[in-house]
Amino acid sequence: MKKMLVLALVAMSFASCQQSSSSAADTADSTGTQISSAMAATDAPVMSFETINYDFGKVKEGEKVQYEFKFTNTGKSPLIISDATATCGCTVPEPPKDPIKPGASAVIKVVFDTMGKAGLQDKVVTITSNGNPSINDVHLTGEVVPAS
Structure with a gap:
């Protein structure tokens, strides 16, 4: 045994x-x-953002904040975004559906509905792709002032 x-x-x-x-x-x-x-x-696509944080300042509750995060594929192969999610349902990202060729630019449109969201805000959008790194985060920050 x-x-x-x-x-x-x-x-x-x-x-x-x-x-x-x-x-x-x-x-x-x-x-x-x-x-x-x-x-x-070294051959992987790379998402290079112009900015990863958009400060929308102060807005009144109920307004919709929109921003387009511009990025360029600085890698050597086509970039494919498989998913873009936000920290809550009040923030909706719209990533491009088609592959982004090396050297080409595109935008991820993000809309934040401020209804019921008074106070300081930091909404994170997580982008998943075939790039290096495979996960990138961008932020919408600012303050939502209660409607009077």
């Missing part, structure tokens, strides 16, 4: 050594071919 337990531990140790011996920087593409993540990162 002890021999079987020792044999099992040795087999598990050997298996874990085999897995860690492959480079952590290597990944497989959709065809199963090994590619270097360092190479993939």
Whole structure:
């Protein structure tokens, strides 16, 4: 019984050594071919924003704040935005649906409905893409003054 337990531990140790011996920087593409993540990162699309924070100042409660976050794909392959979500339902992002070619610019339109949102605000929009990094955040900040 002890021999079987020792044999099992040795087999598990050997298996874990085999897995860690492959480079952590290597990944497989959709065809199963090994590619270097360092190479993939240099060819990846990159979202470069003109600004990641828009301060809308003071607005009256009930107004809608709109802003377009402009960005450029400064990477070497097409940028595809898979999702854009906000911290609450009062903020609605509208990302581009088509891929953005390297060197091209686009906008993510964001509309914030201030109804029932009096006080200081920081609305975060999280953008998920095939870029490097794959997640980017932009902010709408300002103060909503109660309607009188």
